[in-house]
Amino acid sequence: MKIRKIKIKNFRGVKELEWNLPTADIFCLIGKGDSSKSTILEAIRYAFFPQWNLTLSDSDFYQCKVADSIVIEVTIGELLEDFCSLNKYGNYLRGWDAAALKLTDEPDDHLESVLTVRLMVERDLEPKWLVVCDRLPEGVQFKQGDRNKVSVGLIGTYSEKQLSWANGTALAKLTEAQSLNELLANASRTVRSSLDADRPVSLKNFDAAAEKSQEIAKLLGVPVLDAYKAHLDLSSINLKVGGLALHDGDIPLRQLGLGSRRMLLCGIQKMGLEEGHVTLFDEVEFGLEPHRITRLIKHVREDRRGQYFLTTHSPVVLRELTVKELHVVHNKGGVVQIISAASDGLEQLEVQGKIRSSAEAFLAKKVVVCEGATEVGFLRGFDDHQVGKGKDSFSLHSVALLDAKGASKVKDLAKAFKSLCYDVSVLADADADDQFSTADAAELVKLGVPVHVWSDTLSLEERAFQDLPWDSVLVSLKLAQDELGFPVHDQVRSRLQEALDQDIEKWPESAKLRTVIGVAAKKGGWFKDITRGDQWFKTVSPAFKDAEFLKKNLALKLEALWAWAEHV
Numbered sequence: 069m070k071i072r073k074i075k076i077k078n079f080r081g082v083k084e085l086e087w088n089l090p091t092a093d094i095f096c097l098i099g100k101g102d103s104s105k106s107t108i109l110e111a112i113r114y115a116f117f118p119q120w121n122l123t124l125s126d127s128d129f130y131q132c133k134v135a136d137s138i139v140i141e142v143t144i145g146e147l148l149e150d151f152c153s154l155n156k157y158g159n160y161l162r163g164w165d166a167a168a169l170k171l172t173d174e175p176d177d178h179l180e181s182v183l184t185v186r187l188m189v190e191r192d193l194e195p196k197w198l199v200v201c202d203r204l205p206e207g208v209q210f211k212q213g214d215r216n217k218v219s220v221g222l223i224g225t226y227s228e229k230q231l232s233w234a235n236g237t238a239l240a241k242l243t244e245a246q247s248l249n250e251l252l253a254n255a256s257r258t259v260r261s262s263l264d265a266d267r268p269v270s271l272k273n274f275d276a277a278a279e280k281s282q283e284i285a286k287l288l289g290v291p292v293l294d295a296y297k298a299h300l301d302l303s304s305i306n307l308k309v310g311g312l313a314l315h316d317g318d319i320p321l322r323q324l325g326l327g328s329r330r331m332l333l334c335g336i337q338k339m340g341l342e343e344g345h346v347t348l349f350d351e352v353e354f355g356l357e358p359h360r361i362t363r364l365i366k367h368v369r370e371d372r373r374g375q376y377f378l379t380t381h382s383p384v385v386l387r388e389l390t391v392k393e394l395h396v397v398h399n400k401g402g403v404v405q406i407i408s409a410a411s412d413g414l415e416q417l418e419v420q421g422k423i424r425s426s427a428e429a430f431l432a433k434k435v436v437v438c439e440g441a442t443e444v445g446f447l448r449g450f451d452d453h454q455v456g457k458g459k460d461s462f463s464l465h466s467v468a469l470l471d472a473k474g475a476s477k478v479k480d481l482a483k484a485f486k487s488l489c490y491d492v493s494v495l496a497d498a499d500a501d502d503q504f505s506t507a508d509a510a511e512l513v514k515l516g517v518p519v520h521v522w523s524d525t526l527s528l529e530e531r532a533f534q535d536l537p538w539d540s541v542l543v544s545l546k547l548a549q550d551e552l553g554f555p556v557h558d559q560v561r562s563r564l565q566e567a568l569d570q571d572i573e574k575w576p577e578s579a580k581l582r583t584v585i586g587v588a589a590k591k592g593g594w595f596k597d598i599t600r601g602d603q604w605f606k607t608v609s610p611a612f613k614d615a616e617f618l619k620k621n622l623a624l625k626l627e628a629l630w631a632w633a634e635h636v
Contacts (some may be wrong), residue, residue: 069144069145069146069148069218069219069344069346070144070145070146070344070346070375071089071090071112071142071143071144071145071346071375071377072088072089072143072145072164072166072171072182072185073086073087073089073140073142073143073164073182074086074087074089074111074112074140074141074142074143075141075142076111076134076139076140076141076404077110077130077136077137077138077139077427078102078129078136078138078139078381079107079110079111079128079129079130079131079138079431080105080107080110080127080128080129080130080401081102081104081107081283081297081402082104082108082111082130082399082403082404083123083130083401083403084132084402084403084404085101085108085403085404085405085406086169087192087406088170089169090166090169090289090327090392090408091394092164092392093371093372093374093375093376094368094369094375094376094378094389094393095375095377095378095393096352096378096379096380096386096389096393096394097109097377097378097379097380097382097395097397097406097429098386098389098394098395098396098397098431099396099397099398099399099430099431099433100431100432100466101381101466103397103399103404103433104397104399104404105379105495106351106379107351107399108224108377108404109348109350109377109379110222111140111142112142112220112346112377113220113222113348114140114167114187114195115140115141115142115185115186115187115197115220116142116185116215116216116218116220116346117187117195117197117215118215118216118220119212119596120212121129124138124189124193124195124406125193126193128189130402131190131360131402134190134191135191136619137188137189137190138187138189138190138193139186139187139188139189139241140186140188141184141185141187141200142184142185142552143162143164143166143171143182143183143184143185143188144183144185144218144342145180145181145182147179147181147182147183149216150217151214151303152182152580153171156206156214157183157199157210158357158454159204159208160183160184160199160200160201160203160204160207161175161182161201161588162174162175162181162182162183162184162201163175163176163180163181163182164179164180164181164182166180169618171184171199173202173203174203179355183198183199184200184201184337185197185198185199185200185210185215186198186199186200186207187220188295191577192231196263197209197210197211203428212466214625216387218346219344219345219346220345220346220347220348221345221346221347221348222348223347223348223349223350224352241563249305249443267297271297271298271351271611274298275297275298277296279295279462281296282295282296289345289540297328303456304463306532307509307521309319309413310612311325317457337546342601344373344374344375345373345374345375346374346375346376347374347375347376347377348376348377348379348591349368349377349378349379350378350379351379351380351381352364352365352378352379352380352382352385353380353382353385355440357385360389361382361384361385361388362384364386365385365389369630376379377427381431383427383428384427384430386423386424386427386431387423387424387427387431387466390432391409391410391419391420391423392410392421393409394409394410394430395407395409396408396409396430396488396489396490398433398489400407400621405489407488407489409423409488411487412489419484419613420542421489422480422484423480425473426470426481428468428484429432429468429470429538430447431468432466432467432468432487432489432490433465433466433467433490433494434465434466434467434468434490434491434633434636435467435468435470435474435490435491435492435634436467436468436469436492436493436494436495436629437470437478437481437482437485437491437492437493437494437495438469438471438472438494438495438496439472439474439475439478439495439496439497439504440471440472440473440474440475440596440599440603441471441473441596441597441598441601442529442595442596442600442602442604443495443496443528443601444469444470444471444598444599444606445470445595445599445600445602445603445605446468446528446595446601446602446605446606447462447495447626447629448469448598448601448602448605449601449602449603449604449606449609450605450626450630452602452606453609453612454630459630459634460634462633464636465633467633471598474498474503475496475500475503475504476504478494478504478508479504479508479511480566482494482512482517483512483515483517483566486515486516486517488514489541491636492517493517493518493519493520493629493632493633494509494512494517494518494519494521495521495625495629495634496509496519496520496521497519497522497526497528498522498523498524498525498526499525499526499527499530500520501525502528504521509521515585518628518629518632520625520628520629521625522621522622522625523621524621525584527586527590529586529587529589529590529594529595530583530587530589531586531587531622532544532586532590532608533582533585533586533589533624534582534583534620534621534622535588535612535617535620535621536611536617536622537614537616537622538577540607540608540610540611541577541585542572542573543580543608544576544589544604544607544608545572546572546573547562547583547603547604547607548592548594548595549572552594552595552600552603554592554594556588556592557571557572557590558596559572559592560581560584562586563584563587563588564580564581564584607608
């Protein structure tokens with residue numbers, strides 16, 4: 069069985085979600101932290117919870133508002149024949165149009181037959197599972213045994229239980245439950261008999277204490293039918309199906325490393341469930357090295373019987389998956405939206421390539437598309453400067469700084485992220501109209517993407533050396549020459565065509581010299597990587613205490629970008 073549609077109301081961080089799923093076997097949910105990706109997986113698991121005693125609390129309600137019932141509806145297709153019979157749920161069959169991604173209440177020959185399972189929890193915290201349709205809204209009970217048949221398994225951070233024969237695990241489904249219960253009952257009796265046979269040695273001191281207890285009992289008038297002795301109380305030991313677990317020799321496999329356990333569980337889920345399964349894999353990269361992530365994704369992709377729902381915060385996972393398998397999750401005020409990275413209209417933006425080259429940015433909420441590495445490094449330094457002033461960091465605002473690796477790529481990158489409903493801003497030079505033009509900037513602004521470019525058609529280096537106080541210009545030159553190893557004196561003098569003192573600190577300020585320094589810095593690549601851009605900002609950061617400098621274009625553009633990061 070496979071999931072076709074999910075609706076969630078008032079469950080944990082989700083106030084409202086409606087997701088019509090395309091026909092696929094792998095769904096990887098990506099996006100910033102706290103966007104409710106794990107909650108969606110838990111909702112699926114709860115809808116098909118294989119036991120009767122699902123424990124919930126007030127904190128499972130959205131904002132703990134117990135007056136608003138939790139409602140989780142999951143529509144499933146590729147149904148078991150048993151589910152379609154009139155004696156079961158045949159009267160509740162509905163139709164699913166895979167092409168239009170639309171659910172209709174009446175089944176039809178040209179539509180896939182599906183069932184909608186509803187889990188409802190009200191303020192009494194008692195879960196109710198029903199199969200429902202609009203024709204019969206009161207529904208019919210969806211029994212525990214049938215929930216178990218859907219074979220939904222969660223592989224989370226704590227999955228030791230899944231390596232035992234506990235109720236609802238993949239291992240339990242591979243084994244006749246009744247024979248296990250009988251086996252363990254016999255094992256309990258054998259343990260009791262073995263202990264009784266060794267009583268004179270093993271239980272000598274315990275039986276002595278039992279005799280004293282018997283004497284006290286008689287003294288107090290408590291009847292003694294035979295004789296007090298120490299023995300196993302099998303009901304207290306609670307030896308049950310879950311106590312039987314996989315071992316490697318005498319070592320329980322629950323002692324494997326986290327990554328190895330999770331990979332093993334995924335394999336068991338695939339191997340054993342002939343009728344198919346739905347596997348929920350939270351934080352798929354957790355505990356795994358990149359090469360094992362690659363192997364795991366290949367294993368998942370080869371499984372034609374299962375349907376997988378993954379979450380990740382790993383760029384490695386993103387690069388292993390195809391664009392059709394990635395779905396971006398956004399949560400705004402509890403209203404959750406899920407957008408396929410392969411949505412119609414995105415083909416021309418080549419999203420797959422952008423995910424491969426810019427994976428980290430797809431895991432944020434807001435993206436600043438920077439023309440190059442210098443801008444990224446400069447903004448990192450600016451971020452540290454703002455934090456030092458008591459401001460919240462870019463990371464706290466879920467902002468990713470993305471190196472577009474050239475002005476010609478800025479527009480398409482910004483459009484791709486905007487089309488996937490990310491908040492996007494651009495920081496670019498204004499010195500190459502053939503690569504990023506004023507028309508390009510206007511097009512992005514029209515789409516709701518703020519564009520920050522330096523005035524007077526200048527690059528970052530040129531703008532900075534025009535605006536910085538002269539002391540900051542000189543320390544920038546010393547950084548480039550003394551620490552970064554560039555022939556600053558020679559590069560500037562060759563462009564100035566005038567004599568210059570070998571001692572940079574003695575250079576006199578002039579408009580012409582500022583212009584030449586900016587060009588030399590740009591052409592010479594003094595700060596053309598993230599580390600050097602960061603260093604440069606830290607070197608000139610004292611300038612941001614200068615009231616006159618704060619009125620200049622460089623400072624104003626950076627402050628405008630910061631305001632966007634804080635308030636969008």
